Amino acid sequence: MYQLPIRILIAGVGGQGNVLASRIIGWAAIESGYHVRIGDVFGAAQRGGSVQSHITIDINNVLPPQIPYYKANIILGFEPLETLRACIKYSNQECTVIMNIKPVYPVDVLTGKLKYPNLDYITSNISKLCRKLWAINASELSVKAGNPATLNMVMLGALAGSELTPIEIDTYRSSISKVVRRLINENLKAFKLGTEAITT
Amino acid sequence: MLDIFTDSPGLRILLTGNEAIARGAIEAGLHVASAYPGTPSTEIVETLAMAAKRFNLHVEWSVNEIVSLEVAASASWSGLRALTAMKHNGLNTVIDFLIALSLSGSGRGGLIIVSADDPQSHSSPYEQDTRLLGRYAEIPMLEPSTPQEAKDMVLYAFKLSEEFNLPVLIRGYTRLGHSSGDVILGEIRKVDRKAFLDKNIFFSAGGSGFSPVLHMEKHRKIYRIESEFEKSSWNTYIGPENPELLIITSGAGYTYTTEACRILNLNGKVGVLKIGTLYPIPKRLIEKYLNITSKVLFVEEIDPYLEEYIKALSADLEFKVKFFGKMTNHIPIVGELNPDIVVSSIVNILKCSYTSIPQSYKEILGEISNYIPTRSLTFCPGCPHRATYWCIIKAIRRNSNKGYVTGDIGCYALGRSYHGIMKTLHCMGASIGLASGFGVLKRFGLDEPIVAVIGDSTFYHAGIPALINILYNGSKATICILDNSTTAMTGFQPHPGSGVNALGDEAPYISIENIVKAIGFRNISIIDPFNVEEATEAVYKAITSGENNILIFRRKCMMLTVREMMEKGLKINKYTIDHDKCRSKRSCKLCLEFNCPAIYSMDGVTDIDQTLCNGCGVCAQICPFQAIHKLGD
Numbered sequence: 001m002y003q004l005p006i007r008i009l010i011a012g013v014g015g016q017g018n019v020l021a022s023r024i025i026g027w028a029a030i031e032s033g034y035h036v037r038i039g040d041v042f043g044a045a046q047r048g049g050s051v052q053s054h055i056t057i058d059i060n061n062v063l064p065p066q067i068p069y070y071k072a073n074i075i076l077g078f079e080p081l082e083t084l085r086a087c088i089k090y091s092n093q094e095c096t097v098i099m100n101i102k103p104v105y106p107v108d109v110l111t112g113k114l115k116y117p118n119l120d121y122i123t124s125n126i127s128k129l130c131r132k133l134w135a136i137n138a139s140e141l142s143v144k145a146g147n148p149a150t151l152n153m154v155m156l157g158a159l160a161g162s163e164l165t166p167i168e169i170d171t172y173r174s175s176i177s178k179v180v181r182r183l184i185n186e187n188l189k190a191f192k193l194g195t196e197a198i199t200t
Numbered sequence: 201m202l203d204i205f206t207d208s209p210g211l212r213i214l215l216t217g218n219e220a221i222a223r224g225a226i227e228a229g230l231h232v233a234s235a236y237p238g239t240p241s242t243e244i245v246e247t248l249a250m251a252a253k254r255f256n257l258h259v260e261w262s263v264n265e266i267v268s269l270e271v272a273a274s275a276s277w278s279g280l281r282a283l284t285a286m287k288h289n290g291l292n293t294v295i296d297f298l299i300a301l302s303l304s305g306s307g308r309g310g311l312i313i314v315s316a317d318d319p320q321s322h323s324s325p326y327e328q329d330t331r332l333l334g335r336y337a338e339i340p341m342l343e344p345s346t347p348q349e350a351k352d353m354v355l356y357a358f359k360l361s362e363e364f365n366l367p368v369l370i371r372g373y374t375r376l377g378h379s380s381g382d383v384i385l386g387e388i389r390k391v392d393r394k395a396f397l398d399k400n401i402f403f404s405a406g407g408s409g410f411s412p413v414l415h416m417e418k419h420r421k422i423y424r425i426e427s428e429f430e431k432s433s434w435n436t437y438i439g440p441e442n443p444e445l446l447i448i449t450s451g452a453g454y455t456y457t458t459e460a461c462r463i464l465n466l467n468g469k470v471g472v473l474k475i476g477t478l479y480p481i482p483k484r485l486i487e488k489y490l491n492i493t494s495k496v497l498f499v500e501e502i503d504p505y506l507e508e509y510i511k512a513l514s515a516d517l518e519f520k521v522k523f524f525g526k527m528t529n530h531i532p533i534v535g536e537l538n539p540d541i542v543v544s545s546i547v548n549i550l551k552c553s554y555t556s557i558p559q560s561y562k563e564i565l566g567e568i569s570n571y572i573p574t575r576s577l578t579f580c581p582g583c584p585h586r587a588t589y590w591c592i593i594k595a596i597r598r599n600s601n602k603g604y605v606t607g608d609i610g611c612y613a614l615g616r617s618y619h620g621i622m623k624t625l626h627c628m629g630a631s632i633g634l635a636s637g638f639g640v641l642k643r644f645g646l647d648e649p650i651v652a653v654i655g656d657s658t659f660y661h662a663g664i665p666a667l668i669n670i671l672y673n674g675s676k677a678t679i680c681i682l683d684n685s686t687t688a689m690t691g692f693q694p695h696p697g698s699g700v701n702a703l704g705d706e707a708p709y710i711s712i713e714n715i716v717k718a719i720g721f722r723n724i725s726i727i728d729p730f731n732v733e734e735a736t737e738a739v740y741k742a743i744t745s746g747e748n749n750i751l752i753f754r755r756k757c758m759m760l761t762v763r764e765m766m767e768k769g770l771k772i773n774k775y776t777i778d779h780d781k782c783r784s785k786r787s788c789k790l791c792l793e794f795n796c797p798a799i800y801s802m803d804g805v806t807d808i809d810q811t812l813c814n815g816c817g818v819c820a821q822i823c824p825f826q827a828i829h830k831l832g833d
Binding site: 013022023026027029030035036037038039040041048049050060061062063064065066067068069070071081084085088092093105106107108109110111112114115116117125128129148178179 | 202212213214322345346348374375376378379380381382452454455456458459460463538539540543556557558561564565567568570571572573574575576577578580789792793795797799800801811
């Protein structure tokens with residue numbers, strides 16, 4: 001069965017909805033009878049910057065807001081470059097990585113000051129750093145679900161579908177209904193598309 | 201939908217540390233809450249504002265932190281329960297009143313001050329340790345490690361404050377307020393109290409002659425609180441009877457220590473003493489635990505507070521203990537902690553072996569290039585501040601690069617990385633105070649025009665006294681007030697110029713131009729930063745006039761504008777580039793220099809990302825070849 005604690009890291013860019021996704025995982029963990037601690041870095045300073053949510057699920061109630069280096073069980077990458085950044089610090093040979101393949105370019109790349117590494121380079125490196133990499137086009141699926149803002153729900157659906165967490169898919173779904181305020185149908189559809197992307 | 205103020209004792213829900221503090225205050229029967237927004241503390245009072253009507257509270261965004269503490273103290277003196285929250289910088293602005301308050305007492309009502317530190321300075325001008333100021337003010341101080349403790353400590357803090365007639369300081373921090381955890385809810389108590397003014401009491405710090413009497417009284421209280429803390433359940437010990445190493449820790453440090461001990465599997469060797477009562481630290485408890493070991497490591501964030509305090513307490517002991525911590529370089533003296541810092545510190549002290557990853561994995565890591573482009577922060581697409589800075593830069597360039605810009609605290613502080621235009625950045629209001637100082641140095645040979653840049657919320661907070669100083673003392677400067685009608689940096693809280701209050705109800709609009717007019721300034725212009733030519737001309741005229749000028753750059757924050765347009769179902773007029781007219785292939789990069797995230801260059805071709813463009817139209821005015829136009833035009 002699942003070996004506790006389960007440590008999940010969400011890596012992305014400010015504005016991609018990592019905080020909402022982490023909260024849904026948190027609610028689902030509580031619903032499933034666990035203790036949970038989530039460390040987010042957010043606030044004005046993170047607009048367009050790298051953001052991470054560190055989630056620890058356990059039966060202990062004193063849990064840290066940061067995951068130790070090389071100790072993530074699952075890395076949920078909303079953006080390729082941010083996934084690689086997180087993998088270098090937090091992945092390990094047993095870690096599973098679920099990654100959205102659509103890049104969000106840093107400003108310095110847009111203005112031509114820096115180069116964005118090519119996607120093959122990123123995926124091959126991540127593959128070396130983990131046990132399994134699932135690379136999915138979550139951005140495309142979010143558009144299919146009716147709104148690009150549902151990217152986080154696609155990724156959450158993929159996490160639920162991976163069955164790597166001790167949380168039932170229905171528990172994730174009920175947590176979405178609890179936490180999400182807008183576009184509930186689109187969000188649930190996005191979640192389903194994410195699950196299907198992993199299970200089929 | 202979830203309701204964090206549900207009256208369901210025993211229910212376990214997910215709360216951020218800040219929400220947990222707000223929930224604790226509601227459970228304790230709070231009456232008044234006040235704050236000036238400051239990351240990472242903002243959501244405490246923001247959450248209470250949402251509960252204000254339901255629980256009949258007075259909740260306000262005060263003009264600055266000292267006023268917010270004064271508002272809260274008035275309530276506690278009237279017998280009500282009050283809470284004020286601030287970031288660590290805010291505590292600096294309240295310290296004068298706070299020390300006086302610690303002498304006069306907080307009255308019959310409970311008074312809680314939450315001061316949230318930002319180790320690593322994630323979203324602050326600098327990192328600073330609240331605990332030193334708490335000890336300086338000599339008021340009881342607590343620090344939670346988890347959201348659950350944060351909620352529960354608020355209830356205890358109200359009782360403590362009322363029992364000892366002292367304000368209680370709770371140390372928050374980024375990894376508490378902006379982290380979440382499961383919290384078991386308690387009962388919501390209705391504390392039905394009527395505000396009552398006891399005119400027999402003279403609330404004061406004592407003044408000449410009497411202040412030492414009050415100071416002595418405060419020390420007696422602190423002495424009594426210390427004996428209460430000796431038995432406090434906020435201080436816990438987990439570990440063997442005689443650990444090889446005792447770790448004394450608090451706050452987030454406790455959770456990192458617990459994780460480190462789990463990773464190292466050291467539970468038989470290491471004992472962990474968590475201190476939740478930061479001031480006064482219970483001396484006998486410390487003595488008891490120093491007596492069970494010969495080595496002590498302090499794990500705490502920012503300054504060596506526990507380390508210095510406990511080392512001082514141990515000076516009177518008859519036995520010797522070896523101490524490790526920030527003062528011995530076993531824990532970094534700056535920045536925030538994490539589990540790995542604690543792991544390596546323990547490994548170092550106990551000389552045990554630990555490998556975090558196998559050698560083969562290390563080799564793979566070593567082969568991977570560490571080239572990962574960073575994401576530098578920038579203004580949002582369509583941000584009026586970017587346009588304002590562009591105009592200021594152009595005006596200064598036109599003036600043979602003469603012009604010196606002093607900066608201030610807010611989103612526009614990003615001006616420091618916008619073509620390096622901003623030259624100073626310190627604290628709320630400093631832009632104008634510094635301009636006032638630079639503006640009197642002409643006789644000593646300083647002959648550059650001085651330009652202060654300050655936001656609207658910061659102007660109300662701390663800009664006005666310095667502005668009076670400029671006029672009164674004959675200084676000369678151009679003051680740019682960047683009015684985006686909100687406190688954008690901390691998440692769009694309203695301020696006196698917003699026309700609404702913390703509850704979202706209509707409130708009097710306090711006009712910036714009326715204030716500067718009343719002070720006596722004559723050259724006052726209201727400028728639209730999206731009108732590049734006019735705005736640049738206005739700045740140029742001001743900095744070459746040799747006079748005092750007030751330039752109010754007025755444009756609502758683009759994030760709010762976009763939000764309002766979406767609510768009304770309006771479409772944003774996006775912009776596009778006509779590639780026949782664009783000279784980007786012939787090395788024109790002017791629109792890229794504007795540094796808007798929506799404008800990008802791929803393989804030498806410049807374009808506008810339609811998903812990001814918010815339609816400010818400034819780039820269209822900047823392009824010398826009229827190659828940028830509205831989509832569809």
